[in-house]
Amino acid sequence: MFTEQVIYGLAGIGLFSLGLRMVFSAGALLRRVLAINFAGAGLFLLLIAVAYQGTGAVPDPVPHALVLTGIVVAFSATALALALGRRLRELSDDR
Amino acid sequence: MEPIVWMLIDMLLAVALVALGWASLASKDSRRAVVLFIGFGLLLALVWVRLRAPDIALAEAAIGAGLTGALLFSALGDEAGASPAGEQATAPTSAPLWHGVLLTVLSMGLAIVLGIAFVYALGHADPARLADEVYVNLADSGVSNPVTGVLLNFRAYDTLLELAVMLAAVLGVLALGPARPGYPASGPVFLALTRWLVPLLIVTGGYLLWAGAHAPGGAFQAGALLAAAGVLLRLAGDPAGGLPRGVAFRGLLVAGVAAFLVVGLAVMLAGRPFLDYPVNWAGSLILAIETAATFGIAATLVTAFVCGRPEQRPEKHRLAANARVQPRVEANGGERS
Numbered sequence: 080m081f082t083e084q085v086i087y088g089l090a091g092i093g094l095f096s097l098g099l100r101m102v103f104s105a106g107a108l109l110r111r112v113l114a115i116n117f118a119g120a121g122l123f124l125l126l127i128a129v130a131y132q133g134t135g136a137v138p139d140p141v142p143h144a145l146v147l148t149g150i151v152v153a154f155s156a157t158a159l160a161l162a163l164g165r166r167l168r169e170l171s172d173d174r
Numbered sequence: 175m176e177p178i179v180w181m182l183i184d185m186l187l188a189v190a191l192v193a194l195g196w197a198s199l200a201s202k203d204s205r206r207a208v209v210l211f212i213g214f215g216l217l218l219a220l221v222w223v224r225l226r227a228p229d230i231a232l233a234e235a236a237i238g239a240g241l242t243g244a245l246l247f248s249a250l251g252d253e254a255g256a257s258p259a260g261e262q263a264t265a266p267t268s269a270p271l272w273h274g275v276l277l278t279v280l281s282m283g284l285a286i287v288l289g290i291a292f293v294y295a296l297g298h299a300d301p302a303r304l305a306d307e308v309y310v311n312l313a314d315s316g317v318s319n320p321v322t323g324v325l326l327n328f329r330a331y332d333t334l335l336e337l338a339v340m341l342a343a344v345l346g347v348l349a350l351g352p353a354r355p356g357y358p359a360s361g362p363v364f365l366a367l368t369r370w371l372v373p374l375l376i377v378t379g380g381y382l383l384w385a386g387a388h389a390p391g392g393a394f395q396a397g398a399l400l401a402a403a404g405v406l407l408r409l410a411g412d413p414a415g416g417l418p419r420g421v422a423f424r425g426l427l428v429a430g431v432a433a434f435l436v437v438g439l440a441v442m443l444a445g446r447p448f449l450d451y452p453v454n455w456a457g458s459l460i461l462a463i464e465t466a467a468t469f470g471i472a473a474t475l476v477t478a479f480v481c482g483r484p485e486q487r488p489e490k491h492r493l494a495a496n497a498r499v500q501p502r503v504e505a506n507g508g509e510r511s
Contacts, residue, residue: 083184087225088292090188094195096285101199103277109204109249113211116242117195120218123230124191125288129295130305131225138226139305140320144329147321148336150233151394151471154242155343158478161249162347165481168252169351 081133088128094121108164112157119153187221204253208246215239228390229321232382236398237475244405245479248354316456317387325392326460330449334438337430337467344427344474353482356413368410375403383468387457393430393464397471404476414484415476423484427477430470433463 098118105111123146130142194217198210215238222231308320308328315323325333360368379399386392408415417423437459438449446452451459477484 082181084296086184086188087221090191092285092288092292093192095288096281097195097199099284100277100281104274109253113207114199117199125292127222127225127227127230139303140308140324141304143227143230143321144324146230147233147325147394148332150238152336152339154237155340157242158245159343159346161245162350162481165252166350
């Protein structure tokens, strides 16, 4: 166990619970999307902290590949959520 | 440097990350929240470098901070037109107190579960980790960057499905209506900057694509840089952000998934399992897939930013956005699709 792992792992858990808490309580859609992005970033941080093997050793590349994929999926989901929100607003404006 | 100095830097970075997250989510002003989110992404990229994950640092800076930030800013533009009453009605003050307490308890509980899992993962690390498998077989993967080896060879299935998820998301975006109207043509200073930056981004993207085989980089980072060039073009006045139209546009969107499937099925014809490349061919096949995926990812990211099908004629498009109810514009919309 390395101190870096503990420090960043705890920060990741903190960000995850903060984001999760705000996903359900934030009012506007944009805030909820931001909150879920923060929660995701917290989970990524946790995964990469586990993959870290100290300054002298090579880290585990499998979580790295997972997180890389996760960042792109998070972007796609954000784009879809914002597009849905935009459509919803257009529909309620028309009425 | 002394270990204690590193520990101080680590703690400073970790506290700054959580503080930025808190400041962004607690901020009353949406604009401010988005700016803080972008700052958070850039700081997180530094943390990835510190944790020896340069591939993720590149992707985070380009996609997590840059493109997500651009996307959120253009969504802010949508919200500006909406009535402020809509936001007031859903403000958290309307929820009862026990609601908030329950949510806090639940998210704290989940945090504790995650913490237990984390301590378990650190304390009971299995000696036969997947990482060792990766390093033992890396010589046969066709590339020497272990992350690219995992993404494009050992776990190629995951990456194929991930590209399919991206395609599904962008199809959803396309199905939700016309693109956002483009921006007015920019002034000479920004145009000159664009003329310099766009070729630079394309060259850097090409370098990252090539370097991904042996150094940090690859299709995602290269695609993100190409998409950044597209975002710049759109800000400079091209409503399509450099994307083609019609068949070429659709072809670009599916390029990554299509290349993956063609290669996967071709190796099956040679009598091997799906996506199990022959060792001698692995390097070339990975480069071919990554090249196609770079274009596919870039097109997908730009389409998400444009938020719909790209439109090349700005005058007609602005008309369509301003007067969507008129039948003449309806005909225009039909002709486009």
